[in-house]
Amino acid sequence: MKIIPFSSDHLDELADFGNQEGQLRPMLGQIKGVKYEDIGPAFSACHEGRIIGCAGLVEATQYRAYTWALISRQDFAQRFVGIHRAIKRFLDEQTYKRIDAQVVYDDPAGHRWMRLLGFHREVFCRPWFMPDGSAVSEYVRFR
Numbered sequence: 001m002k003i004i005p006f007s008s009d010h011l012d013e014l015a016d017f018g019n020q021e022g023q024l025r026p027m028l029g030q031i032k033g034v035k036y037e038d039i040g041p042a043f044s045a046c047h048e049g050r051i052i053g054c055a056g057l058v059e060a061t062q063y064r065a066y067t068w069a070l071i072s073r074q075d076f077a078q079r080f081v082g083i084h085r086a087i088k089r090f091l092d093e094q095t096y097k098r099i100d101a102q103v104v105y106d107d108p109a110g111h112r113w114m115r116l117l118g119f120h121r122e123v124f125c126r127p128w129f130m131p132d133g134s135a136v137s138e139y140v141r142f143r
Helices: 009-013 020-028 073-078 080-093 108-116
Strands: 002-005 042-047 050-059 064-071 098-104 120-126 136-142
Touching: 009 050, 042 080, 050 073, 050 080, 064 073, 064 080, 073 080, 080 108, 098 108, 108 120
Parallel strands: 064 098
Antiparallel strands: 002 042, 042 050, 050 064, 098 136, 120 136
């Protein structure tokens, strides 16, 4: 797996990421007239010349950012260790004092992964939070 600079074209190359796009694109799209590359630091992961995931942060203030990620389901299962290490390294390099993340409430694997990435649950359940009506738990990671 190779980490490369993020480009919004990479989002179009991703395949098999389930309902992640339905939840993520509307949230990122709320920033009208702004290219995805301009909303904060981000990277893409590729394997054998194909994009398998993109992740980054949306800067809220100089101290706070929100996470986002789109990862191929097939590749996530097969390449979890490499993807996890890349995202953990990316988060560790950031200078934000607070990084927020949301996990769909009924996704136990997502909750475990947030803890492995160093996040702590801040809000147990926020119903009707995502564009598709799903509930989320909110996580935070402090520097």
